[in-house]
Amino acid sequence: MITKIQPFEGINSIAVIGNYLPRQCGIATFTKDLVEGLSARAPDISTWAVAMNDKVQGYAYPDKVRFEIHQNKYADYAIAAQFLNISHPDIVCLQHEFGIFGGPAGSHLLKLLSDLHMPLVTTLHTVLIDPSDEYRTVMIKLGELSDKLVVMSHKAKSFLHDIYGITEEKIAFIHHGIPDMPFIDSSFHKDKFRVEGKKVLLTFGLLSPNKGIETVLQALPAVIEKFPDVVYIILGATHPHVLKTEGEAYRIMLQQIVHKLNISDHVIFQNNFVALRDLCEFLGIADIYITPYLKEAQITSGTLAYAMGTGKAIISTPYWYATEMLADSRGKIVPFNNPNVLAEQINELLVDDTQRHAMRKKAYTFTREAIWKEVSQKYLEVFSEVRQNRILCPRPRHSYVGNIKAITRFDLPEIKLNHLKSMTDDTGMLQHADHTIPNRLHGYCTDDNARALLVAALGQKYLPTNGLGLDALCGHYLGFLLYAYNEKTGRFRNFMTYARQWSKEAWSEDPHGCALWCLGKAVAFLENSGHLEMSTVLFKKAIIAAESFRSPLAVAFCLVGLDAYLERFSGDRDARRIRDVLATRLFTQFKENKTDDWPWAEDSLNYANAKLPHALLVSGHKMENREMVKMGLDSLKWLLSIQTTDNHFAPIGCKGWYRKEGKRARFDQQPIEAKAMVEACAAAYNISHDRQWFESAVLCFNWFLGHNDLNMPLYDPKTGGCMDGLMVDGINQNQGAESTLAWLLSLMTLQKLYADELLHQSSPGLLA
Incomplete structure (x- = not known):
């Protein structure tokens, strides 16, 4: 017979997060037993579960499970927080084990926890004695977000205090629950x-x-x-x-x-x-x-x-x-x-x-103190204490990924590669589209396929890759670049017809620089040894021509690519030499051309402008040239100021651009400008640690989502693509390669920025 306890004041509903039977693991058993133990001990309290899935199809859960989260799908964590907030449980009880949550050291979970309105009690099934920086940071943040941490051994309690600096008042000891079984002779059965x-x-x-x-x-x-x-x-x-x-x-x-x-x-x-x-x-x-x-x-x-x-x-x-x-x-x-x-x-x-x-x-x-009847009672007492403390001492709600100005607070969309794949055939990525349908009339170009390689390479590094086919996509785009490179001239050809014939257009430095930028970044992130070797060899060949470049944008592209390449092969003396030559050249162009009201390397602003200060920042940082870094920050700040209107980003339009002492074009605004600003502001934040640059990156990213001159989003959540531009009378509905790649690279940049923020906010020195 179940002994009914007195009602716990103010607790009408409890949600427990963890693995759940029939998933086969110890935490699944524990979560089920805890839910059933709480239900038996306090039948008037609604106790239910949120289950973590390690496979897409999930499991045949009982009715106690009301919501499911795919552990590697970041968007699910935000949605789960929203579901919990709408459902209004009075307490959330988390079963924590690093391996059952997605992201570095299970850090996806922090998004869910930081958005919760109600008190959180976390049961720790693992406490590491010698954690790496990522695991230590996640555990400390978990302690900050939890109203109480429950441990099942006294040694775990001392670990939390001595290793992670968590106060003893925040830790409760409760035995691992067990069924109430009779003490019988072993011969009985x-x-x-x-x-x-x-x-x-x-x-x-x-x-x-x-x-x-x-x-x-x-x-x-x-x-x-x-x-x-x-x-x-x-x-x-x-x-x-x-x-x-x-x-x-x-x-x-x-x-x-x-x-x-x-x-x-x-x-x-x-x-x-x-x-x-x-x-x-x-x-x-x-x-x-x-x-x-x-x-x-x-x-x-x-x-x-x-x-x-x-x-x-x-x-x-x-x-x-x-x-x-x-x-x-x-x-x-x-x-x-x-x-x-x-x-x-x-x-x-x-x-x-x-x-x-x-x-x-x-x-x-x-x-006897560990049978579920007693353990459930202990949990209920902790829940009651936590809830009363929250009522007496309310704390402001905060979010590790959303604690920025109200105008820039939002949840990041999920990365979808549907449109990228639909624009890609066995040759490479097509340039243009009519709405979402690839337009084969215009064929392919090298700079689009270079950016597509970068998206695929970054995706393999930062996305759960099961079923995405990113390795194969890398092969397609890298194959295109290998074919685009002309061994005789040492330069990249740019335009190819759908019939796979190269156009006879005059060679330009900018597409060559763009290819080097993306190849250098790919070298930094690729893990497929064959792709890495081919990218490295191609980069080494193509960088030779870049030493004579004079176009500031082409030089900037090369410098950002060289910076990434040297992250992987820092000992490459020739690459460092070319980096120093090009960085000095760009820096000199700025110094010779800038004025007080026009701190720029040339007399016009046009395409991918933010790449220039971006290049100064990363090059000056690695070369330990403070004057170069300052030039990068100052010119980026000016560029942001002339492209910010009524607290939103308004990039210089391509219908006329902006010449010195002229009038800036307001439309057509292109996604490539927003992308370049997002990347440059992220670099400025990582180098300077100035919070304003984080906010500026988000401000520029918001342009894609509708915080722009027309209050109209350019991102298409159905396809994962992006519209081709913001026109004076609306949105260009075509979803071409450049726009979609600009969107994907911006989203990946911001996701990484948010992830770094999650892991390093309390340890700003780690950002360096």
Whole structure:
């Protein structure tokens, strides 16, 4: 009979976020048990779940699951926050394990948590003792966003305080929950499993190579010698992620050990993910439970808690959780990977019934506080405390990705490559489109395919790539550039007809520079070794011609490409020499041409203007030339000021451009101008750490989404493409290559900027 508790004031609904059965993992079991435990302990409170999915199709969840999040889909986290805010649970309880959330160190989760209106209680299933910078930063931010952190061991509590600087007042200890099972003799159910009269050893849990089961198998012959009636049951399916990447290699290895040691009659493999009722019966027949993990870094273990809760005599290796839970003779600790000592301890417990039963009773008594009825009560008490504290001491809502000026606060759209792919055939990316349909009449051009290569290369680095085909797209675009490069002249041809014939137009520095910019960036990000080698070789060949360039824009393109190339191959002396020559040339052009009211390298502003200060910034930063960096910042600030109207970005139009002492053209405004500004402002922010540049990057990006002269969006959320320009009378509805690539590169730049902000906001020095 369930004892009904007094209502918890102000708590009518609780949402629990985590994996959920039938997904096969320990956190899924824990989340389900917590939801059901809370529902049983407080039936008047609506308790439900938000489930994390590791596959697109999800799982056949029960009704308790009201919402699903695909772990690698960033947009899902914002939508989940919106769903939770609309649903109004009084408390959100998060089950945290780094690996079940997307992004670096699971940082996608921070978007969801930062947007929540209600109090957050986070249960930590892992606390790292020696985290990398990314993991440390995410854990610290998780602590900041949570009203309370729940740990399941006292060692975890000390780790949070000593390693992450989280105050003890913010941490609560609650045992890992276990079912309430009777204390019965192990012989009671043995006949059901056909092991009556046997001494039964048991290990259970999802199989993976860190479990150390081979140590038990190696110890078994010495046990069998004294106890010929012993049997060892290995209960549990292979972990789904291990099964996906390694198959049954670990189980097969264990079976080979069994065969080699000739102990097949004494080992039973139960390859099942067992339900709770079956698990309780298996635990009931065990005389000794063994948990032989190979490393100490295990801060909690549900399988150990379950075994103690059934009153088992337990032998374990000294991982953190076991050392704490089995203290005071509640179990035996043996060294890691030591079959001889393990065999001695098994034999000792099987001989000494008095010691074994005393150990059982201590473990069972100790875990009465860990049964779900008690654990659920503890959680409800924490929830009540947290809610009352929030009422008494409200804190301002904040967002790590949205704490910028109101006019620029928004959620980033999802990156969609549909239109990019529709514009690409086996030759490369076509230049133009009629609405969304590729217009083959105008064929292809080199600078579009260069930008497309950059999109595909960046996508492989920063997007979940399953099913996107980015590697193949890289091959298409790189193949186009290889064919565009004329070995005889050392220069790129630019225009190709749909019949694959090169046009006989005069060669221009700007497309060549654009190709070098994108190739250099691709070299920095490509991971396919073949693509990397081809891009590097092509870049090295094509950069030779650039040394004589005089066009400021072409020089700027080359410099941004060289900066990225040198990120990967910093020791390339020839590339550094050319970088220094070109940077000095561009810097000199600025110094010789600028005036107080026109701080620019030439007498007109036209195409991709922001690339010039962008080049000065990155080159001056790497060359440690402060004057060059200052010139870049000053000219970019001026460029932004003359393109900002009524708190929105208004790029110089291509119908007349803007000549010194002339009148600037307001229309047609082109996406390429917004893209260049977004990239330059992002670079300025990363170099100067001045928050104003972050806001300026977002301001310029907003132009795509409708914060512009006509209050009309150019981004098409259905196709993932972008309209060709902002006209005086509306939007150019065609979605050509340049516009779509400008949109995708801008979105990727801002996503990376937001990701850096998530990971480094509290550690600004890391941005360098």
